[in-house]
Amino acid sequence: MKTYINQNDRQILCLSSPIRKVALWHVTKRCNMECKYCYGTFNGSSYKKHIIKKDFDLESMLKVVDFLEKSGTNRIHLCGGEPFLYDKFYELLRAIHTTGMQSFVLANLTFLPPYIEKLFSEHLISNLSFSLDSLNEEYNLFVRGAHDIVINNIEMVLHYNKYYKSDVEIGLYIVATRKNLDYLIPLIDWAIQKNIDYITLQAVYLPQSHEYYKELSLTHTDVLQLERVFDYLVSCENKIRVSGSLLRFITKTLISKEHLSVENCFVEHNSQYFFIDGTGNIKTCTTKENIIGYITNKEILQCNNNPPNNICSEFCLDCIGIWEMVYPKEVNSIITQM
Numbered sequence: 001m002k003t004y005i006n007q008n009d010r011q012i013l014c015l016s017s018p019i020r021k022v023a024l025w026h027v028t029k030r031c032n033m034e035c036k037y038c039y040g041t042f043n044g045s046s047y048k049k050h051i052i053k054k055d056f057d058l059e060s061m062l063k064v065v066d067f068l069e070k071s072g073t074n075r076i077h078l079c080g081g082e083p084f085l086y087d088k089f090y091e092l093l094r095a096i097h098t099t100g101m102q103s104f105v106l107a108n109l110t111f112l113p114p115y116i117e118k119l120f121s122e123h124l125i126s127n128l129s130f131s132l133d134s135l136n137e138e139y140n141l142f143v144r145g146a147h148d149i150v151i152n153n154i155e156m157v158l159h160y161n162k163y164y165k166s167d168v169e170i171g172l173y174i175v176a177t178r179k180n181l182d183y184l185i186p187l188i189d190w191a192i193q194k195n196i197d198y199i200t201l202q203a204v205y206l207p208q209s210h211e212y213y214k215e216l217s218l219t220h221t222d223v224l225q226l227e228r229v230f231d232y233l234v235s236c237e238n239k240i241r242v243s244g245s246l247l248r249f250i251t252k253t254l255i256s257k258e259h260l261s262v263e264n265c266f267v268e269h270n271s272q273y274f275f276i277d278g279t280g281n282i283k284t285c286t287t288k289e290n291i292i293g294y295i296t297n298k299e300i301l302q303c304n305n306n307p308p309n310n311i312c313s314e315f316c317l318d319c320i321g322i323w324e325m326v327y328p329k330e331v332n333s334i335i336t337q338m
């Protein structure tokens with residue numbers, strides 16, 4: 001099945017079926033941080049406010065692992081909230097490892113769990129990524145609330161990876177906002193110098209009603225500068241892996257022009273992607289209510305998937321992260337620009 005991206009009823013891109021089957025799993029809704037732009041703040045709440053809530057027990061989580069394995073998932077992206085806050089995270093990663101599925105962990109690295117060294121010495125994960133949006137202390141403290149501790153923990157993680165010859169890919173997740181565009185090129189240079197394996201650069205996505213929409217969201221006036229950063233990133237491709245050209249194209253189009261709609265989004269049609277939220281809903285799309293199951297403390301309740309919409313007009317900057325997961329850079333060549 002092919003996915004078409006349209007703008008003003010004109011088809012601008014056609015994507016082949018993705019070849020990866022992935023899940024994005026928010027193993028917890030809890031977080032120790034309260035970043036200004038975080039998804040957790042969208043309904044006026046925050047993941048930090050969930051800090052005292054209880055996560056699912058390990059038994060329920062293992063049922064999810066079983067469900068994902070049976071559905072042919074190859075890779076699980078584990079985040080949240082802050083995944084290292086899930087108290088049985090080590091056990092969960094071991095269980096995933098036993099099935100042969102890959103674990104990709106994305107964390108804020110404001111703290112390291114006691115078992116961090118074992119993740120490397122026991123080769124339990126394929127990838128560990130961290131979020132860092134600049135090397136500017138003032139910016140980091142304003143937007144994310146932490147700086148020095150994160151840089152120190154990154155050094156620690158890089159050290160374990162080298163020491164145990166673990167071959168865990170280390171990734172840097174950067175969120176571009178109106179306020180950090182000047183800091184992005186020095187951050188890219190730093191990542192190269194630290195031998196980080198790849199960089200994902202994504203633009204902040206905020207609903208228009210969000211408190212920081214005006215201050216942080218990118219608009220058409222920022223596109224030239226963002227383009228310069230993307231160009232610089234591409235010029236570093238021989239030194240570090242970077243997000244695919246398709247995603248750069250879509251990001252720029254979305255920021256500079258208006259809305260895109262998507263026909264036959266693979267997300268809705270063939271469950272190539274699962275999103276599991278922190279309250280136990282299993283969905284095929286992060287942004288829609290098309291629930292296919294619920295995690296309970298006893299079992300996974302299957303329910304009927306809502307019929308997919310042929311045309312989705314909700315495509316936004318937030319979808320790009322999903323697409324990035326299922327379209328590896330290698331398949332960019334089979335994406336045809338119309």
Ligand SMILES: C[S@@+](CC[C@H](N)C(=O)[O-])C[C@H]1O[C@@H](n2cnc3c(N)ncnc32)[C@H](O)[C@@H]1O
Nearest residue numbers: 037038039079080081082107108131173204205
């Ligand atoms: C929700 S966090 C969860 C993992 C972990 N707590 C962290 O911060 O890395 C996953 C990623 O989404 C990014 N993110 C959060 N809110 C975002 C937003 N509104 N737009 C774009 N990216 C966002 C974060 O910076 C992080 O890289």
Ligand code: SF4
Nearest residue numbers: 031033035038081108
């Ligand atoms: S650390 Fe991650 S989950 Fe926590 S508030 Fe920041 S972006 Fe959100």
Ligand code: SF4
Nearest residue numbers: 262265285312315319
């Ligand atoms: S909102 Fe979901 S279904 Fe619509 S384009 Fe984005 S990922 Fe696809």
